Amino acid sequence: xxDVTQTPRNRITKTGKRIMLECSQTKGHDRMxxxxxxxxxxxxxxxxxxxxxxxxxxEISDGYSVSRQAQAxxxxxxxxxxxxQTALYFCATSVERGAAVDTQYFGPGTRLTVL
Amino acid sequence: xxxxxxxxxxxSVPEGAxxxxxxxxxxxxxxxxMWYRQYSRKGPELLMYTYSSGxxxxxxxxxxxxxxxxxxxxxxxxxxPSDSATxxxxxxxxxxxxxxxxxxxxxxxx
Numbered sequence: 001x002x003d004v005t006q007t008p009r010n011r012i013t014k015t016g017k018r019i020m021l022e023c024s025q026t027k028g029h030d031r032m033x034x035x036x037x038x039x040x041x042x043x044x045x046x047x048x049x050x051x052x053x054x055x056x057x058x059e060i061s062d063g064y065s066v067s068r069q070a071q072a073x074x075x076x077x078x079x080x081x082x083x084x085q086t087a088l089y090f091c092a093t094s095v096e097r098g099a100a101v102d103t104q105y106f107g108p109g110t111r112l113t114v115l
Numbered sequence: 116x117x118x119x120x121x122x123x124x125x126x127s128v129p130e131g132a133x134x135x136x137x138x139x140x141x142x143x144x145x146x147x148x149m150w151y152r153q154y155s156r157k158g159p160e161l162l163m164y165t166y167s168s169g170x171x172x173x174x175x176x177x178x179x180x181x182x183x184x185x186x187x188x189x190x191x192x193x194x195x196p197s198d199s200a201t202x203x204x205x206x207x208x209x210x211x212x213x214x215x216x217x218x219x220x221x222x223x224x225x
Binding site: 004031033040041042043045048090092094101102103104105106107108109 | 123149157158159160161203205209213
């Protein structure tokens with residue numbers, strides 16, 4: 001089984017709808033991340049969490065919210081989806097507590113289309 | 116100025132060519148340097164990782180770091196069609212999160 005799973009893998013929705021993307025990991029890592037990827041813009045960090053009680057905004061958090069329900073689960077919500085949120089979304093995990101190097105392991109991605 | 120800048124490409128080469136992928140960074144505090152490879156419709160995966168200036172080889176891949184110039188490179192020798200992917204550099208400091216470059220799309224033509 002994959003270490004980092006994302007659901008759904010593909011989603012088409014309409015403007016104004018609330019959408020939740022879910023991420024689960026079996027790696028036992030403390031840190032979890034949400035990124036979006038757009039052609040020509042690379043990976044842009046939306047939110048990250050260093051443990052269950054620590055949530056931080058990334059560079060493009062407007063229009064998004066997150067919930068860290070457990071060490072292994074980190075959900076991303078779009079409260080009212082808009083077309084420019086159409087993108088490929090990745091969840092990533094990294095490190096056990098105290099590790100020096102932030103090697104990140106990525107899920108397979110969710111392709112979201114907002115019409 | 117972005118903390119990490121990567122040659123955007125795209126890059127198209129014939130099979131067997133030597134490929135050079137490059138990133139520059141602005142913060143001299145960065146301590147470790149990674150290259151991720153991302154195949155189409157997949158998540159990025161770690162390809163190579165190094166701490167120090169100089170070269171690190173892994174098969175056909177060589178990661179090169181020049182801390183004095185704040186410049187890192189990934190060389191691919193004898194490139195294969197299976198190397199066609201997007202390559203992302205990623206740089207970090209001890210205890211903090213990674214910063215990614217924008218990625219370079221590489222196509223190796225048979």
